[in-house]
Amino acid sequence: MTPARLSGLGLCLTLLLGCARNDLADPPVPLGDFALGLNIVVTDKTQKVPISRDASGEEWEAAMKKAVDDRFGRYQGAKLYNIGISVDGYALAPPGIPVVAAPKSILVITANVWDDAARTKLNAEGKQITVFESLSGETVIGTGITRTKQQQMDALSYNAVKRVEDWFLQNPEWFGLPMVVPAKVIDVDADTGR
Structure with missing residues (x-):
């Protein structure tokens, strides 16, 4: 690889590192009135993709509960809401795989x-969420080489719980906030401008 290409690759990797943000x-x-009540994580039906590092149910429970506590423990609303998460499946990139x-x-x-x-359960059906690790210089190379299993699990748990928060924000009425109503589309006559 030429020095110019190596320099360009280095610049790209540096820019990618800036994409991942906590x-x-x-x-x-x-x-709204959200405060974290129970933080429940279950792993009894978790499936592992064949090419993956092993992770126990206890390890996933610990990683997910920490991610839920870290994100939702910050809220100090007047009502308790219980969050239940089922870890359905995972793949943790193994070490030693070529780039x-x-x-x-x-x-x-x-x-x-x-x-x-x-x-009362607020959602009619469970919300299934699929996440990957955030884009960074490490994920371009492959996190099996650059991260430990725990770092991979923590990154995935963080991303999953962030998506849970995004889902909550799409349903503000659950937490005592007004529903977001789309702005009314005004039909403008092209000839008159009214």
């Missing part, structure tokens, strides 16, 4: 949320 140091986005065949780590979960006081 937002937990920022103030949480408004989520050209670098597998990606993936996590599939199903999330549910309950109003604790009303003992």
Whole structure:
């Protein structure tokens, strides 16, 4: 590889590293009266993709519970909401795979949320979410080479729980916030401009 190509590759990898951002140091986005109640993670039906590092149910439970606590423990609303997450499947990129065949780590979960006081499930069906590790210089090479199993699990758990938060924000009425109503489309007559 020529020095110019190596330099270009180095620049690209540096830019990619800036893409991965942890937002937990920022103030949480408004989520109405939300406060974290129970943090439940189940792994009894977890499936592993054949080409993957092994991870026990206990390891996934610990990683997911920490990610839920880190994100949702920041909210100080007046009502408790219980979050239940099922770890459905995963693949953790193994070490020693060549760059050209670098597998990606993936996590599939199903999330549910309950109003604790009303003992009512708020979503009719579980929300299935699939996430990969965030784009970075490490993921281009393959995280099996650049990250430990725990680092892969933590990154996937962080991404999955961030997506759970995004899902909550799409349903503000669950948390005492007004529903977001799309802006009314105004029909403008092309001839008159009115």
